[in-house]
Amino acid sequence: MASFRFRIKTTVEGLAARTGIISTPHGKILTPCFVPCATQAAVKGLTPAQAEDTGSQILMVNTYHTFLRPGIEVIRKFGGLHKFMGWNKPIMTDSGGFQVMSLGKQGQATVHDEHTIFHSGHNNLKHTFTPELSIQLQEVLGADITFAFDECTPLDFSRAQTEESLLRTHSWAERSLAAKTRKDQALYGIVQGGRFKELREKSAEFIAARKFQGFGIGSLFGEPKREFRDVLRWSMSGLPKDKPVHLLGIGAVEDLFTGVAAGVDTFDCVTPTRYGRLGYVLSSACGNKQKWRYRITKQGFKDDTKPLDKNCECTVCKMWSRAYIHHLFRANELLAYTLTSYHNIYFLHELMQNMRGAIECGTFSKLRKQWMG
């Protein structure tokens, strides 16, 4: 079985942007690329075949969610996620760290230095999560790329709170590494540090010094765009260039350009599928140059015979009209979610493919300018 490897193909003069190839036991990934979320071992609304058709090279599955349901023993019985969900390409698994924050905000998680206690909504059970458990679970899940258990620090945390949280993330990073037993899985360490320059740099330095095969950058959403750029730069400055970097939870068009320019190799984000369910269509021709999206549920599309995106080559855009998809949403037909999610994922993969092409042709800055103005 092939082991994990990262090879840089092309770099861009004056920028950190690069193309590369991540090799994993389940195949290669051309970077930079977008990673759709399959949180509960499914890309919401799509079959694995459809996910592959959109251009997906790798999926992100969540450890905490699959631990709660169906439970790790079920997946163990199948020999891992790949066989369980019928996806033979690479998989990465989130460590459950994000849920420390997202559930914590709802009072469903309490963080301690040693562990985190989750109060499950499913059945009122309490679950104690530790870095060791997260790694153990991820090894059973069998992902090609795994993440250290971290604490996603809310951006409104004070300097003192952020520092305390960061110490925990670092301690958990070391414990995650120590708990690792499988050699065929890559383990990424995660850089945190909230919105503080010194803490981000300190975190990057700390994580870079450990034996991780790659790095994740955490907690970058919700920032004003200017800060986003800065925080990303601080987070990456101390990381070695020869290892892959994943930007966790980011997928807005502008952020993808910013990330790639800064040298990020992979991105995961829920927006294409979440937007798909909310009736938002990603489009390069929608007139909204901030968000690159519009709402198909609006009245105006009721009898619109045009495709979702006139510039898009995806199956949905070739086969169906805005009027039809508008109708599916109005009628609450499940196909609405499938078609819109399919298109949205295709849109992001297409964008990333264009970025890869542009980097290799030396026209990345031009492409970015075309999109961002």
Add this chain to the structure above:
RNA sequence: GCCUCGGUAGUGCAGCGGCCUAGCACUGAGCCCUGUCGCGGCUUAAACCUGGGUUCAAAUCCCAGCCGAGGCG
């Protein structure tokens, strides 16, 4: 034909003399969501069946009509 009950935003309900500038839920219109949210949040639009009467004051009480549901013939 008689009797009973009911007619309040698009839908379903609340209000039953002044506290109604009429409340709620869904729906509509619009905005928002970045390691998931078929969710949730915010803004906004929209109604007292008709006509008489009683009263200082009627969505509210009375009469007639119209409409709907049920009962009796």
